[in-house]
Amino acid sequence: MTPQEYNYLRDFLRSQSGLDLADDKRYLVEARLGPIARRAGIADLSALISALKLGGDVKLRTAVVEAMTTNESSFFRDRTPFDHYRNVIVPHFLEDRAMKREVKVWCAAASTGQEPYSLSIASREDGRLNGWRLNILATDLDETVIDRGKAGVYSQFEVQRGMPIQLLVKYFAQQGDMWELDTAIRNMVRWQKFNLLSSFAGLGRFDIIFCRNVLIYFDRQTKSEVLSRLADALEPDGYLVLGAAETVVGLSDRFEAQPNCRGLYRPLSRSAAGAQPAPPGLRTIGRVA
Ligand SMILES: C[S@@+](CC[C@H](N)C(=O)[O-])C[C@H]1O[C@@H](n2cnc3c(N)ncnc32)[C@H](O)[C@@H]1O
Incomplete structure (x- = not known):
């Protein structure tokens, strides 16, 4: 080469x-x-x-x-985001969506499903959103990992990485060397192939976006553009959760960090952020000639 x-x-x-x-x-x-x-x-x-x-x-x-692409993932990865989900995010929506009883979640680079399924299991275990419509959309660029995610079958090694034993026996059935996730938990997650470089227009708005461990692979400009579109895709009182090695600092003024909650952000209104409307030429997926 x-x-x-x-x-x-x-x-x-x-x-x-x-x-x-x-x-x-x-x-x-x-x-x-x-x-x-x-x-x-x-x-x-x-x-x-x-x-x-x-x-x-x-x-x-x-x-x-x-x-x-790097498809590395694990159940309850880094733990803290799932603590934020239970301790900060769910309590907020219990109050703010009490009438609607619906919460929309997007796992924007969901790989083989450990992240969206960790959220489904965390929600089930927590119980406070039982009886609510909890819509979890899991997307990824890579169709192979989506197929694996949809199947919900994991190796011993994969479940050992992060899935507590009491949750493993409660939500998985052992099939030889593999562990198959409970259908009810799988059915809480809807899958779609989606490239973060493309327009988010058709996806709708979300209360919570998990976009973890994917921005690290992008250059500065791409990170900024994706963050700007994530801000547009969040409800004004929504939450963005980034990976442990990711930040909005120096990349986007459309979010404010939540005090004492690493990796957790809320959108700022465009006027508060001082942001200009997205330029017409905002770069989305293209071909190399
Ligand atoms: C390292 S995994 C992260 C999985 C999960 N979010 C986590 O933190 O455990 C990164 C995922 O991002 C996906 N990805 C990479 N570029 C993407 C893009 N442009 N649009 C959507 N997904 C992308 C990869 O296919 C891969 O599955």
Whole structure:
């Protein structure tokens, strides 16, 4: 792979998924795209990049983008966001949605489902929203992880990472080496393929958005643009939950951090944020020529 080919691949990935591939990730590209080339009967990475340049093979383009995403997840990951959910977010909506009895949640990069299902289980266990309409939308760019999420079947290793034993036996059934999630918990989550670089217009508004451990892969501009659209997709009294290594600081003035609640933000009104309306040319998903 020549430096020009590597640069083409970087531009391609940035335009398709937002991934900001650093200069020193050639080993990662080779490890992840080598098998894609072999499976497609393509001789090497140079030939794979030439095929991408031709642009016609949607399956190949998708396989390349999906192979380069990191799908790492775990149940109740980092714990704190789920404490915020129980101690701050649910109490707020118990009061503020008492008439409507409906809460809309979006897990915006849900990978294989551990995050939305942790929320469903946390809600069930908490019990205060029982009898309410709790709509959880789980989206991801990668159809392979969505299929796994929909199936709700996890390995011993995956459930051991974060699922407390008493919840494991309560909400999962063992099938050989695997653990299958209870249908009622699975049915609380609706799945949709969705790219965060595309327009959010069709998704509606949410009370709570979990967007964790995906912005870290984007460049500054993409982070800012996605955060701005997340602000628009939140109800004015909604909550945004980011990952442990993510922040809005220096990227968006559309949110205020919640005191003593790391990773938890609320939207500011446009006038309070001093924000201009979104520019007409706001960058959304595009193709590399
Ligand atoms: C590291 S996982 C995070 C999963 C979960 N949110 C968590 O924190 O455990 C990142 C996920 O973001 C998805 N992703 C990457 N780029 C995306 C994009 N542009 N739009 C939507 N999802 C994307 C990947 O497919 C991957 O499943």
